[in-house]
Amino acid sequence: MSGLRRRLRPLLVPVLAVLSAFVVGSLFLMLSDLKHLAMIPTDPIGALTGAMGDVINAYRALLLGAFGDPAKFALAFEQGTPKAWTTALRPISETLVAATPLMFTGLAIAVSFRTSVFNIGGDGQFVLGALGASIVALALRDLPAPITLVGALAGGVLFGALWGFVPGFLKARTGAHEVITTIMLNYVALQIVQLALRTDFLRQSTNSQPISKVLDFVRVPLLIPLPGLRLHWGFIAALVVAALISWFLFKTTKGFELRSAGQNLTAARYAGMSAGGSIILAMVVSGALAGLGGAFQVMGSVTQMSNDVNSGYGWTAIALALLGGTRPGGVVAAALLFGALNNGGHGMQVATSIPLDLLVFIQALVIMFVAAPDLVRKIYRLRPPKPEVAATATEGASA
């Protein structure tokens, strides 16, 4: 195999899985298309072409909603006005904004899975990270902006790490199963946020809802200096963090310990590694990453702390970590895909009145097809991977 083909081969199954999900999704779209279904007895051909036309329109709207409309780009080039550019770039910008928190939580969960620790607490770590960032930002609001911002991000990391440390420590010391403790801690985290949002320090006094003061006095700098585009440096930070995590896992001694413990805890212990230490470290890193995601979300995308900063990012992350084969590069790709689906789904809903739920359905199909690589291979009659190659693909020396 040539070098390029060798490198692309691991992508084949995920790409085909996404494709299959859309094909199956389109079947369901047609089945739920009552207007055309009703036409079948009188005009079957018309019904079919009509239904297919609707599906194509829906997917078109999805693509435009996720990546932008070429016509609008052309217009922007022609006119060159900031407003035209904003219109053209907004879809892709919003896709990346949607992907950013997923990248952080996806990486967080991937690190824990690599160590065979099942961190189901990404949600709690994420909201506490956001809370930590808000508290620090308010406390340091009179300092120069860069210091406030860095402090706020550090606060997010700290809170998230703490929320990862607790279940890690409990598991290492008492054997308490992390799946249970992290799930419970998710609820505790939500209550802490509720409580904190009632304090005068955080609460926006003019609002009856539990929502914090507006934190726009210090914001993560925007990536594109156009009004109306929310894309900020948190996205770049997520990419950098992915690269760092990859480096950490595959190039450092601590990463080696985590991977060893994840693959075979007994052998790691026999080799003199501290099992408890690896578990705690994995949970702390995992929590810190989710917390940083929360901090960027509140300091970059939404600028106000409330329960709504999180929309199940910690849960989606579990799917992303698996989709990405627990490799940082794979997780980033999966997060981008889900960001595009989420954001494009809004576009589709507006254009075709197909409910957003269908996108959730397609996401589920993607997960299903990726989780069943053998099925995909059967459908497309791919040769099964050679044992060696398959093993390397899940391990992935670098991402």
Next chain:
Amino acid sequence: MRLELREITKQFPGVLANDRISISADRGKVLGLLGENGAGKTTLMNILSGLYRPDSGEILIDGQARTFTDPADAIKAGIGMVHQHFMLVPVFDVVASVALGAEPVKGFLGTFDRASARKRVVELSTQYGLDVDPGARIEDLPVGVRQRVEILKALYRKSDILVLDEPSAVLTPGETEELFEIIRGLAAGGTTVIFITHKLNEVLEVADTITVLRRGRVAGTVLPRETTRAELANLMVGRDVELTVSRAPAKPREVVLDLVDLAVRDDRGGLAVRGINLQVHAGEIVAVAGVQGNGQTELVEAITGLRRVDSGSLTVGGEVVQNATPRHVSDMGVAHIPEDRSRDGLIANMTVAENYILDSYHRSPYSSGVRLNRKAIAEEASKGVREFDIRTPSVETHVGALSGGNQQKVIVAREFSRPVKLVVAAQPTRGLDVGSIEYIHRRIIEQRDAGAAILIVSTELDEVLALGDRVAVMYAGQIVGVLSSEQATKEAVGMLMGGVH
């Protein structure tokens, strides 16, 4: 049924595992399959049992060509396989385990017909002398009995051809004898048996014909009465093998390992080691003999820091090491070859190079504090691979893809790659071919001659006698006798192992 495999070829990335292999076995006969580690025995049997597809070649049963696309096909054709690693559900009882996947059903809803399954299990076990309690839970059974369950499982599916892949590797001598009785009984009843082993005595004892594989090819087919152990060993590895490695008399020096009244508890809290006193000197090999489960595992774990010492004292080179961490013990120069290589010694999904540094990754030259030095790791691992003649396509190959013998060599190479004061080796040659045994024994004797103290724990009498400058016999958590190498005969050690003294 008559079985014939014709010109079977199977290529794995970088290895031609089976290269036009032809074997055959007549109805009611036992075919012994010998071959060094990695010769391709398991691969060939996996092809026969439908787990792998051959690249070319054919399978003939009673003269008819068959192709199997999956194990279910092979089972239907009457082929039963007892894998080297048992495939039983620990919480099931014997009846459920045996019937699993071929359950008799009753009634409209097709529920599991336990009674009739149980009846057949009992019938089969009396018919073939496979003594098991049908209601016992798998996890409560000793290995020897679990193996019987595996055989029952194959018979339950009406196997006419039974493949046993290294069945005796985990058995005590007594259990092995019982297994041979079962095999003879099956053959007399018309079952064709393929029996894989590394133990030359065993094939000579039980097989009707012996086929030897070497590096993926048939090296020869011989009859037991017309051959000798030495000839078989030669066929296997292609050169003469010293079946018992020669060694100069030991020159013991100062005490390195000193155990005084050592007591250790097992996982359930019972005393597994009950007051052991033993000294191992620099430059000598002490071999601990004993039937599996007499406290040897716990003893080794205590010495290597993996298990807490209950009472007594344990020193290495004068330093108290009881309840030190495994890392501390290993940093003191204690090499450990663990009993169960795939569970304790290696990480199957990691590369040869990564496994090579598993217990020294934190030291120079592999680590510079934070970072791993990939280049040094690859270089040192390649050196180890060359020195220990480890057969692997590269150091980046996953260790799980190597044959058992080569996996063990990775561990030995790793443990001997740093300066050692004390070597603790548990079952160092379990499942290895004669060539690898010779090789590993040589290396251990070399370490002794270089001044290391060596403690070998083995259930294999031949190994204990071949290596021990002194032989300590363990029974029920105690050392019931220490014999010099002159006193240590098969009979003397065997008696002590059985608790007679």
